[in-house]
Amino acid sequence: MMDQVASTPAHGSDDVDLNAYFQRIGYEGSREPTLAxxxxxxxxxxxxxxxENLDVLLGRPIALDAVSLQKKLVHDRRGGYCFEQNGLLLLVLEAMGYEVSPISARVKLGYPRGEITPRTHLVLRIEMDGTSWLADVGVGGLSPTAALKFELDQHQATPHETRRIVRDGDLYFHQALLTGEWEDVYQMTMEEMPLIDREVANWYTSTNPKSRFKNILMVARAAPNGVRLTMLNDEFSVRDASGKATKTPIHTQGEMLELLAEHFGIHLHENDHANLPIIRG
Structure with a gap:
């Protein structure tokens, strides 16, 4: 397996269908590689x-090559987690002419800062006019809805939560302001994460019985006006711009499938319906 992975090209921008990607996300603007x-x-x-991590729960392998990422996220109109989401965005930005690097991170949300979590998150670093920016479309219900300037201790407004980057020794922490408190989202050393490392981390995340994604059902999407939509196990949540969340329990598989279709645009194949578990919280 490792020999096959190592032979995979690190960059696949020539294989990216930008027209299909932009149609998928409803983007009709400029294609110049600018900050805006x-x-x-x-x-x-x-x-x-x-x-979303539905394929992980369904026991399907998660492929990170350009063809597979576009088939699933663009043409099949599904979602994915960080290695898929930011892997696709990496290819898109490269094809557009951005100077972009994949950066490894450790998710910290919900964990004490001192606890060492797996290095199983992917972030993108973009260089423009001597300034570094971060883009991350794959950190669940807290994916930033704008690029973040890599500048310490500066409050950065986005269409959703305010963010900042702080330093603790040799570590950098991306934080979000949630209900008046700064919460660590993930930790970085700013070390690059080449494809082989992403493949290994992706394999662990999608197959290890102790991986969070093998034990929880999670689907999330940002919505206009600062709203966040999240499905976590058997609960659907709508969080408004103030941070107030309205939570609805999911009782049946039919209710889950309706929510997936209505709020996340996910229409699973009928053969998957019986195999998708409702994980009780």
Missing amino acids: VLSDIVHAHVLTIPF
Whole structure:
């Protein structure tokens, strides 16, 4: 397996169908590699392509090559998690002429800062005019809806939550302001994450019995006016711009399928209906 992965090209921008991608996210603006275009694309992507781990729960392998990413997220109109979402955006930005690098991270949301979590998150670093920016369309219900300037201790407004980047020793923390409190979202050393490392982390995330994504059902999408939509196990949540969440329990598989279709645009094949578990919280 490792020999096959190692032979896979690190970059596949020549294989990206930009027209199909932009149609998928409903973007009709400029294609010049500027900051404004970057933020517009990030915003459109997060509002359109849902974060989801349904294929992991269905026991399907998660492929990271350009053809597979576009088939699933663009042509089949499904979603995915960080390695798929940011993997696709990496290819798109490269094809558009951005100077972009894949960066590894450790998700910290819900964990004490001192606890070492797996390095199983992918972030994108973009260089423009001597300034670094971060883009991340794959961190679940907190995917930033704009590019973030890599500048310490600066409050950065987005169409959704305010963000900032802080430093603790050799580590950098991306934080979100949630109900008046700063919460760590993930931790970075700014080390690059080449494809082989993404393949290994993706394999762990999608197959290890102890992986969170093998034990929870999670679907998320940003909506206009600062709203976040999330399905976590057997609960559907709508969180408004103030942080107030309205939660609805999911009792049956039929209710789950209706919510997936109505709010996330996910229409599973009929053969998958019986195999998709309702995980009780």
